[in-house]
Amino acid sequence: MRKRLTIENYKNGILAGDRIxxxxxxxxxxxxxxxxxxxxxELLHExxxxxxxxxxxxxxxxxxVGKSTFIEALGKHITSLGKHLAVLTIDPSSKRSGGSILGxxxxxxxxxxDPLAYxxxxxxxxxxxxxxxxxxxxxxxxxxxxxxxxxxxxxxxGQSETQVKGMTDFFLLLMLxxxxxxxxxxxxxxxxxxxxxxxNKADGDNKTAAALAVQEYTNALHLFPKSESGFESxxxxxxxxxxxxxxxxxxxxxxxxxSAKTSGFLYKNRQSQNLEWMYEFIRQTLEMxxxxxxxxxxxxxxxxxxxVSGSELPVKAAQDLLDLFFREDILD
Amino acid sequence: MRKRLTIENYKNGILAGDRIxxxxxxxxxxxxxxxxxxxxxELLHExxxxxxxxxxxxxxxxxxVGKSTFIEALGKHITSLGKHLAVLTIDPSSKRSGGSILGxxxxxxxxxxDPLAYxxxxxxxxxxxxxxxxxxxxxxxxxxxxxxxxxxxxxxxGQSETQVKGMTDFFLLLMLxxxxxxxxxxxxxxxxxxxxxxxNKADGDNKTAAALAVQEYTNALHLFPKSESGFESxxxxxxxxxxxxxxxxxxxxxxxxxSAKTSGFLYKNRQSQNLEWMYEFIRQTLEMxxxxxxxxxxxxxxxxxxxVSGSELPVKAAQDLLDLFFREDILD
Numbered sequence: 001m002r003k004r005l006t007i008e009n010y011k012n013g014i015l016a017g018d019r020i021x022x023x024x025x026x027x028x029x030x031x032x033x034x035x036x037x038x039x040x041x042e043l044l045h046e047x048x049x050x051x052x053x054x055x056x057x058x059x060x061x062x063x064x065v066g067k068s069t070f071i072e073a074l075g076k077h078i079t080s081l082g083k084h085l086a087v088l089t090i091d092p093s094s095k096r097s098g099g100s101i102l103g104x105x106x107x108x109x110x111x112x113x114d115p116l117a118y119x120x121x122x123x124x125x126x127x128x129x130x131x132x133x134x135x136x137x138x139x140x141x142x143x144x145x146x147x148x149x150x151x152x153x154x155x156x157x158g159q160s161e162t163q164v165k166g167m168t169d170f171f172l173l174l175m176l177x178x179x180x181x182x183x184x185x186x187x188x189x190x191x192x193x194x195x196x197x198x199x200n201k202a203d204g205d206n207k208t209a210a211a212l213a214v215q216e217y218t219n220a221l222h223l224f225p226k227s228e229s230g231f232e233s234x235x236x237x238x239x240x241x242x243x244x245x246x247x248x249x250x251x252x253x254x255x256x257x258x259s260a261k262t263s264g265f266l267y268k269n270r271q272s273q274n275l276e277w278m279y280e281f282i283r284q285t286l287e288m289x290x291x292x293x294x295x296x297x298x299x300x301x302x303x304x305x306x307x308v309s310g311s312e313l314p315v316k317a318a319q320d321l322l323d324l325f326f327r328e329d330i331l332d
Numbered sequence: 333m334r335k336r337l338t339i340e341n342y343k344n345g346i347l348a349g350d351r352i353x354x355x356x357x358x359x360x361x362x363x364x365x366x367x368x369x370x371x372x373x374e375l376l377h378e379x380x381x382x383x384x385x386x387x388x389x390x391x392x393x394x395x396x397v398g399k400s401t402f403i404e405a406l407g408k409h410i411t412s413l414g415k416h417l418a419v420l421t422i423d424p425s426s427k428r429s430g431g432s433i434l435g436x437x438x439x440x441x442x443x444x445x446d447p448l449a450y451x452x453x454x455x456x457x458x459x460x461x462x463x464x465x466x467x468x469x470x471x472x473x474x475x476x477x478x479x480x481x482x483x484x485x486x487x488x489x490g491q492s493e494t495q496v497k498g499m500t501d502f503f504l505l506l507m508l509x510x511x512x513x514x515x516x517x518x519x520x521x522x523x524x525x526x527x528x529x530x531x532n533k534a535d536g537d538n539k540t541a542a543a544l545a546v547q548e549y550t551n552a553l554h555l556f557p558k559s560e561s562g563f564e565s566x567x568x569x570x571x572x573x574x575x576x577x578x579x580x581x582x583x584x585x586x587x588x589x590x591s592a593k594t595s596g597f598l599y600k601n602r603q604s605q606n607l608e609w610m611y612e613f614i615r616q617t618l619e620m621x622x623x624x625x626x627x628x629x630x631x632x633x634x635x636x637x638x639x640v641s642g643s644e645l646p647v648k649a650a651q652d653l654l655d656l657f658f659r660e661d662i663l664d
Contacts, residue, residue, distance in 0.1 A: 041645075041647065041648055041651065044645050044647070044648070045645055045648055048642075048643075048644075048645055052642065136646075136647075137647070140645075186557040187557070188521070188524045188525055188556070188557055188559065189520070189521030189522075189524045189525060190521075190524075190557075191524060191556055191557070192520045192521045192522075192523060192524055193520055193521060216551070216555055217555060219548070219551070219552070220551070220552035220555050220556075223548055223549060223552050224520075224523055224552075225518040225519070225520055225522075225523070227520065271640045271642075274639050274640065274642070274646045275636060275639055275640060275646070277646035277647070277650075278635075278636075278639050278646035278647070278649050278650045279650075281646065281647050281650035281651075282619075282622065282650045282653060282654060283615065283618075283619065285650070285654055286615075286618040286619065286622055286654075287614075287615065287618065290614065290618055303610075304607060304610075307606050307607055307610050308603045308606065308607060310380075310384065310603075310606070311380075312380075313373075313376050313377055313380055313472075314468075314606045314607070314609035314610040314613065315373065315376070315468075315469065315609070315610070315613050316373055316376070316377055317610050318609075318610045318611075318613035318614045318617070319373065319613075321614060322614060322617055322618075
């Protein structure tokens, strides 16, 4: 078992920007052990006053769109401006078990050697909503450690991108030119939620197609409801390979931040995100307690089958499981 | 207190298509009384084998888009083909309290006198997710009563349209020409979720603008991810006033139904909807039990304030409430 520091040690280390201590603290936050959860909760409470000062950016896109290369290019641009950058990657397909994930650091090799950048890959904790809880807390730790920009990367499939949208200030969707196969894996509704769409790999033979895609998506998004922020979604093209369009995207993000700060939306949005985080945590805890009960666990598969086959009414099936849950609660 | 029939009476009445008994049964389903919930559950179980045979259509759009007039026109078209039609309307702004809502029947006057049509307005039960639960059950009762087409209407704001999408086979969004004010109230993501968009009020001076809108939205939707069903979202214009485009929309819905039946998607989608209904009911029941506890109720407002002000970590706030909940559980 690894050595534990005191809360005071962690707090001071993080506030001083010590990355080794930061990494250890994130590991504690990601831990499922009761003693770690308690320590994490106390630590987060301690560093809370030092949080909230970063620009939080969510970046999503289906596999193959070039996320890592793009984030490396954008990241290098951000650090070239003297900003401290943390990159949190979520990989729903991998599971952390004791050791660490090395894949992501090699994916962004230049950035990983950049003294102003900090890359933290996190395996999706596959238990209910583990992704969201840990990443939100990790954002806070990184803010306390002095990172001014935080990028949260997610694969654009499944539920994770909605969660990332709910914990960031700006949501960027990466796409490729042409409404082809790369659209297939994209979840419906995501395009409408993006604050900006970047058509990536706009290089070589792709340039013309990318320019056309920018025009088409700009026209399309104009027809869709505006964001609550009042900010009109932007579409741009870029090439991480040829290093074009990267600074444009950064300027769009800065323009968004500036206007959202002035209008008060940035602050208001974070307030709602915090409330939603609280409700979500309650929901998850109640559900974990429910689905974790042995009687419920044992019956669930059979009940699901009868619902799928249509032989049982969903409400009745739910009620049967709830009866088991509450009965077991009394037997406890 | 109103007279109660036996389960057998209700069942036979509904299966015989008796609308008075159907209406009474729906009222029981919407009731919050324990004895009614028990009766409702038994009744639903009894009629379950007679359900599932309708075409379920969700229709949404912001206030002012002309939903009632449109539904009346589409409804008259459907009944003119000899089909039995039930229209369930959800109004999030109204509350049923003992009496009934008369507004909706006057809204669709012709349809309300049509012997093949049955209109049931339901006030949104403002408790957690009441909308979804009752409407799903009402759909089943109407199916058992022999209705072949069921239209569920919802106002295109808030959460209700996602719920309606989750209980219907086909989701139609009504819009007006021009990306103006009517987009403001529309929730982000809804347009991408629609199986068809109908540009309403394509009459008089609006005709040209409507034709242009059809073209623009068709181009736009082409750029967006395809539906899981494989069906490409359609855009059409219509005028409930001039009775144009109504049969086109009906034919699109029929084409969708036919292709979704052939591909097996219709059945698969309903299976997932049923499972989601079960999970959703469990979630709602757990949350109602949580937020209904006196200790939690009492503390909630203060806790929310501290989260919004940023003085308390959302997870910590949630944990404090959960501690109160589980402590109270033990004291019970």
